[in-house]
Amino acid sequence: MTQASAAPKATRRQHDREIVALAVPAFGALVAEPLFVMADSAIVGHLGTAQLAGLGIASALLTTAVSVFVFLAYATTAAVARRVGAGDLQAAIRQGMDGIWLALLLGAAVIAVFVPTAPSIVELFGASHTAAPYAITYLQISALGIPAMLVVLAATGVLRGLQDTRTPLYVAVAGFVANGILNAALVYGADLGIAGSAWGTVIAQFGMAAAYLVVVVRGARRHGASLRPDAAGIRASAQAGAPLLVRTLSLRAILMIATAVAARLGDANIAAHQIILSLWSLLAFALDAIAIAGQAIIGRYLGAGDRDGARQACRRMVEWGIAVGVVLGVLVVLARPLFLPLFTGDSTVKDAALPALVIVALSQPICGVVFVLDGVLMGAGDGPYLAWAMVVTLAVFTPAALLVPVLGGGLTAVWAAMTLMMAVRMLTLWLRTRSGRWIVTGATR
Structure with a gap:
C-alpha cells in the first residue's frame, strides 16, 4: 500500500x-x-x-x-x-x-x-x-x-x-x-x-x-x-435562527398537508397514514443523529479554516447517510409483517399501509442524503439557503399532494408525493453543496 x-x-x-x-x-x-x-x-x-x-x-x-x-x-x-x-x-x-x-x-x-x-x-x-x-x-x-x-x-x-x-x-x-x-x-x-x-x-x-x-x-x-x-448577542442568535424557523414551519406545513390529504381518503387510510408517519419519524431519528454529528463536525472544520477537511467530512457523511438509509429500507421491508399488527388488526388498514411502506423503504437512501446535507449546511450556518430551499420544496409538494384525491392512488400516492418532496430537498441541497458556496471559514459566518 x-x-x-x-x-x-x-x-x-x-x-x-x-x-x-x-x-x-x-x-x-x-x-x-x-x-x-x-x-x-x-x-x-x-x-x-x-x-x-x-x-x-x-x-x-x-x-x-x-x-x-x-x-x-x-x-x-x-x-x-x-x-x-x-x-x-x-x-x-x-x-x-x-x-x-x-x-x-x-x-x-x-x-x-x-x-x-x-x-x-x-x-x-x-x-x-x-x-x-x-x-x-x-x-x-x-x-x-x-x-x-x-x-x-x-x-x-x-x-x-x-x-x-x-x-x-x-x-x-x-x-x-x-x-x-x-x-x-x-x-x-x-x-x-x-x-x-x-x-x-x-x-x-x-x-x-x-x-x-x-x-x-x-x-x-x-x-x-x-x-x-447580552442584547446584541441575543439579537444575533434570533437573527441566525429566523431562517431555520422558516425551514421548520415549511416542513411542518408539508406534514400537515400530507395528513389532511390522507384524512380525505377515508378512515382506513388516515389510520394507516398515522402508523406509517410514526415509523417514518422513528427512522428520521437515526438519520438525524448523523445530521447532528454533521452540524458539529462541519462547524468545527470551518471555524478552524479547514476547507478540505469540511469537504472530506461532508463526503464521508453522505456515504454514511446512504448506507444507513439502505439498511433502514431493508429493515422496513422485512419488518412489515411484524410491524403492522402492533398497531392494528384491521385488514383494511393493513392493505392500505403495505404498499405505502414499500415506498417509504425505497425512499430511505434519499432521506439519508437529505438529512446529512441538511446537517452539513446547518453546521455551515447556511440558514437562509435552507429556508429558501424548503419553501421551494413546499411549493412543489403542495400541488402534488392535493392532486392525490383527484387522480387516485390512495395512500401509496400520498407517500409517493412525500418521496417526491424528499427528492426535491435532495436536489436543492446537493446543488448547494456542489457549488461550494456554503464553505465560509472563520469564527463567525
Missing part, C-alpha cells in the same frame, strides 16, 4: 470515529425525547379514555409549539462549533449563553400565550366535551415547562457545538426515568389524575434544564465567559 493511498483511508477512519462518537449518543438522546410522551400516555391511559384523549390533544399542541423552536439547538450548535474550531472556547460558551437567554425569553412569551388561551385552542382542535377539560388542564400546567424545554434545546446545542453528545444522552435518560417516577407518584400516589402527569413532566423538564445549566455554567466559569444577558 502506498503512502498516498493510506492517507485517504486514515482520513476516512478519522471521520468515521468522529461520526460514530457524536451520532450514537445523539441518537440515544433523540429517542429518549418521545419516550416522555409514551410514558405519560401509558400512565394516563389507565385513568380513562377521556383523560387519554385529552392528553393526546394537549401533547400534540405542546410538541408542535416546541418543535417550532428547534432552531435554538441547530443554530447554537453551528455557532458554537465554529468558535471551537477557531480555538476560542470563551467566545463559544458566550455564544451558547446568548442562545440560552433567547430560549428563556421565547419560553416566557409562549407561556403568556398558551396559559390564558388554552380553552380556546383546545376548542379549536375539536376536542369532545368529555376530553376538553382534561386537555385544558394538561395544557395549562405543561405550558409552564416550556421555558425549561427551550433551555434544554439551546443547551443541547451548546454541548453539541462543543463536540459533546454524551452529556445530552445522560440528561435525557435521567429525565425520562424521573418523569416516569414522578408521573406514577403524582397521578396515583397523590391522586392528582391528569394534573399529576402534567406536573411530573414539568418538574422533570426543569430538572433537565437545571442539569444542563450546571454544565454550561461550570464551563463558562472555567473559561472566563460572562453569564450575563
